[in-house]
Structures are given as structure tokens and as C-alpha cells.
Amino acid sequence: MSVLGLTKMTWDLEHLDGHVDELLGDPRTFMSRYDVSDTEARAVEQLDATALLELGMNPVALRNLLVLLGIPHGQMYTHSTSLLDRADS
Numbered sequence: 001m002s003v004l005g006l007t008k009m010t011w012d013l014e015h016l017d018g019h020v021d022e023l024l025g026d027p028r029t030f031m032s033r034y035d036v037s038d039t040e041a042r043a044v045e046q047l048d049a050t051a052l053l054e055l056g057m058n059p060v061a062l063r064n065l066l067v068l069l070g071i072p073h074g075q076m077y078t079h080s081t082s083l084l085d086r087a088d089s
Contacts, residue, residue, distance in 0.1 A: 006034070008035075014064060045082060050077060052065075
């Protein structure tokens with residue numbers, strides 16, 4: 001498991017200019033820079049809070065990731081948007 005890779009990726013998204021746009025533009029290429037498994041990458045692409053939590057992602061980092069990507073905190077577990085939907089908009 002590469003939970004530290006998810007946490008580092010989330011920190012970078014929060015703090016480094018342009019990273020959110022890069023992730024939205026080409027999610028797999030962006031995530032390849034981090035120690036993120038294929039299962040984790042799919043969960044990020046689907047903005048799947050339940051899967052990411054089950055994979056061991058820190059709940060605070062998880063909330064930060066989803067909010068950065070446009071999912072309101074109160075909709076973390078109920079939304080039906082994927083990262084690929086966000087990239088198309």
C-alpha cells in the first residue's frame with residue numbers, strides 16, 4: 001500500500017501551483033509521479049472516498065483531496081462525480 005504517496009500527492013496539490021490543473025489534465029501521468037498503486041489511482045479517478053478510506057488514506061488528507069477537486073465535505077460519500085468528469089468540464 002502506498003498511503004504515503006497519496007498523502008504526499010494531496011499535500012502537493014494543496015501547496016504547489018498548477019498541480020490541480022495537471023491532475024485534471026492527465027490524471028494517470030500526474031499520479032505516476034507518486035508512489036500510488038493502480039487501485040489507489042482508480043479510487044482517486046473515481047473520487048471514491050469509501051475506497052480511499054478502506055485503502056488506509058488519512059481521513060483529513062482524504063477530505064482535503066476531495067475538497068480540492070470540487071467535492072463538498074458533506075458530499076464526500078454521496079456524490080456521483082468522477083475525476084474524469086471534472087477534467088472534461
